[in-house]
Ligand SMILES: *[C@@H]1O[C@H](CO)[C@@H](O)[C@H](O)[C@H]1NC(C)=O
Ligand SMILES: *[C@@H]1O[C@H](CO)[C@@H](O)[C@H](O)[C@H]1NC(C)=O
Ligand SMILES: *[C@@H]1O[C@H](CO)[C@@H](O)[C@H](O)[C@H]1NC(C)=O
Ligand SMILES: *[C@@H]1O[C@H](CO)[C@@H](O)[C@H](O)[C@H]1NC(C)=O
Ligand SMILES: *[C@@H]1O[C@H](CO)[C@@H](O)[C@H](O)[C@H]1NC(C)=O
Ligand SMILES: *[C@@H]1O[C@H](CO)[C@@H](O)[C@H](O)[C@H]1NC(C)=O
Ligand SMILES: *[C@@H]1O[C@H](CO)[C@@H](O)[C@H](O)[C@H]1NC(C)=O
Ligand SMILES: *[C@@H]1O[C@H](CO)[C@@H](O)[C@H](O)[C@H]1NC(C)=O
Ligand SMILES: *[C@@H]1O[C@H](CO)[C@@H](O)[C@H](O)[C@H]1NC(C)=O
């Protein structure tokens with residue numbers, strides 16, 4: 001069944017209806033698009049982009065609201081303030097992009113002088129039940145009676161505004177020279193004499209970064225004749241002049257301004273607006289729009305169908321036999337996979353700063369989030385894109401001097417911990433991706449480890465002198481070499497140690513054994529902050545665990561951070577909010593973040609039993625923050641203590657209770673698809689230890705999964721015996737790979753590239769499988785504790 005593959009003969013609403021009629025009979029081989037709900041995570045802080053987009057595309061039209069608008073739209077019942085063509089997905093903090101929104105309206109008495117232009121005055125509720133969102137299509141009805149639908153190509157958005165019947169009225173569309181965050185510095189617009197085209201640009205600030213960027217637009221209107229048009233400032237519009245330059249004046253006061261046009265003779269009361277976007281020039285925006293959408297009045301259905309096909313293609317490496325798993329779980333799975341390919345964004349040909357002829361990606365927002373599971377899922381389902389993204393990171397290194405940790409809107413974003421591009425690169429290296437200049441990669445990663453930039457707030461690492469001399473990042477470090485927020489000494493120490501481990505692996509692979517020795521040694525630096533006598537109290541009562549990471553001054557004296565500080569039981573800690581020695585999570589959380597040497601960590605914690613007790617306490621006491629990425633691996637770390645069954649059990653306490661198919665079904669910011677990728681891996685029954693050729697094996701949520709490698713064309717099969725969709729049988733009893741017993745609780749990437757068949761026997765009790773020391777996931781450095 002392929003419903004809606006070509007939707008030109010039926011309306012989107014009818015199509016959805018058909019899908020729902022057919023759904024109960026859906027089986028493997030059904031159209032996966034029916035399971036994709038872009039509204040998952042559209043409220044409750046998921047901040048997903050819920051509109052129309054092609055995979056990784058620049059153009060991302062959606063309705064912008066005045067409530068939770070980080071991704072533009074939210075199902076929070078707030079008001080629509082515009083329809084804009086570019087967005088980021090899943091980010092936290094300030095809303096990103098949303099530049100140059102259009103807004104359709106009727107002026108009272110058909111008088112421009114009666115029209116309200118300002119955001120606060122034009123805000124209009126939407127009809128809750130009218131929202132339709134599916135791949136390539138977003139539609140919503142406004143309480144004003146205007147019905148709006150939209151789709152997109154790579155660099156342009158196509159909007160349809162259907163106005164209510166109104167005798168003798170001249171519907172208006174205004175364009176606001178703003179973005180969601182109102183970060184605009186100055187901007188220009190020119191409205192063609194006949195009003196049918198508006199062009200211009202604006203200078204804006206990146207939502208989580210330094211510097212500024214210029215964006216250009218080109219809008220054309222179709223479906224009727226222009227009645228009149230011009231520019232507006234504050235709540236006043238006029239037909240002259242036709243050009244406007246607006247800036248930020250006294251006290252950086254924010255003046256609202258833009259262009260407008262009114263129309264007559266609309267066929268079916270419908271006005272079509274085509275908006276091209278470019279980072280190069282308004283002419284390039286016009287060029288992309290006319291090339292990609294040459295016949296705006298008739299291209300809508302073609303664009304939707306092409307977008308649907310593009311998504312089917314991107315999702316095609318995976319197929320599942322749900323084995324009775326609910327449609328909600330399937331929707332979580334496919335929607336998660338979908339969201340992991342919305343961003344980073346492909347800005348190839350749109351980089352005004354350099355043109356090296358290789359694909360250019362941006363909106364790495366941020367690698368601190370995305371390195372853990374989003375990039376690893378791309379390595380499996382879209383390795384060609386992953387290679388292009390890594391080459392973009394290396395291209396940024398060559399032209400800007402450093403690998404970024406976060407990069408959006410052509411600007412550097414703020415670094416949250418270590419230099420995580422290192423992990424992304426090494427993850428690709430150990431999984432044998434090709435088409436990457438590994439010597440260049442080594443140079444870039446070594447620079448992160450050796451050279452401190454003046455501004456380590458947005459690239460590289462800080463405190464490198466201390467890192468080299470003292471082998472830890474000191475509490476209140478004296479660091480005159482460079483500048484960043486001088487906090488996070490514990491989490492930076494842990495992250496730098498892992499970055500160095502990854503660097504060592506790359507160096508060794510490229511034949512630099514000397515470098516390997518050096519960085520392998522540095523990767524043990526985390527041990528210097530382990531304070532064996534540290535205890536942890538909650539409300540005055542001892543949790544009973546002894547030994548935690550603690551901050552240490554330059555002189556070797558211990559500082560103190562309450563191990564529960566920055567957890568869900570205490571205050572949030574970020575770069576500027578309550579800066580602490582751990583970033584966005586507690587010492588309790590960070591105590592588990594030693595992915596290179598888990599066995600050593602377990603020794604420091606006393607015993608495997610004690611390690612397991614800590615994990616259990618962490619996950620059941622309210623200390624674990626499932627809404628933020630550092631928590632992901634902790635769900636699975638029982639594998640390292642020989643108890644893979646407990647990982648599966650823990651996972652089921654979070655899916656679906658914290659990750660589900662409702663509009664508020666993500667526990668936190670999706671972060672460029674990270675939450676989505678976590679769900680996908682969880683349901684596949686594999687968890688990647690990013691930076692290592694290691695996937696921890698657990699029971700899948702489906703009876704059978706096939707994953708075809710886009711590189712080799714071979715199909716990995718994950719099969720189960722004893723699968724039950726009630727999830728009693730979540731414990732692996734036995735595993736075979738290609739028919740041979742597989743005793744290890746982990747497997748490498750060859751599963752995918754070689755197309756192995758992994759068969760799992762499931763039962764309702766833990767078994768012996770994966771419990772032996774030699775069957776545990778690799779752990780570097782054994783138990784050679786240095787403190
Ligand atoms: C626009 O604003 C940017 C950033 O504030 C500034 O660099 C630029 O000079 C301004 N352009 C004009 C024409 O004023
Ligand atoms: C923005 O548009 C104005 C008016 O067309 C033009 O003078 C200016 O050069 C443009 N700015 C940039 C950065 O292209
Ligand atoms: C106008 O609407 C009618 C009824 O929905 C439809 O048949 C016709 O094709 C539409 N015309 C145009 C130009 O879109
Ligand atoms: C996986 O591939 C095998 C071999 O082609 C096929 O028999 C099986 O039905 C597929 N399973 C799924 C879930 O697609
Ligand atoms: C990004 O866009 C460029 C230019 O259109 C294209 O060559 C490249 O394949 C795209 N990358 C992906 C992963 O789609
Ligand atoms: C600590 O005490 C406060 C006040 O009595 C209470 O609200 C909170 O739930 C307690 N926290 C824990 C983790 O027990
Ligand atoms: C080490 O430095 C800290 C912070 O300056 C200070 O409080 C402590 O007394 C010092 N310890 C020693 C042994 O000098
Ligand atoms: C779905 O997930 C959200 C976000 O984590 C959670 O608040 C909600 O309780 C979950 N719903 C169900 C029915 O489990
Ligand atoms: C698992 O495999 C072992 C040996 O490979 C065998 O002895 C045992 O019976 C199997 N257990 C189950 C539950 O299949």
Ligand SMILES: *[C@@H]1O[C@H](CO)[C@@H](O)[C@H](O)[C@H]1NC(C)=O
Pocket residue numbers: 430431432693748749750753
């Ligand atoms: C990568 O290549 C190396 C050397 O050929 C090989 O040993 C390893 O198994 C490969 N790993 C994967 C995941 O393909």
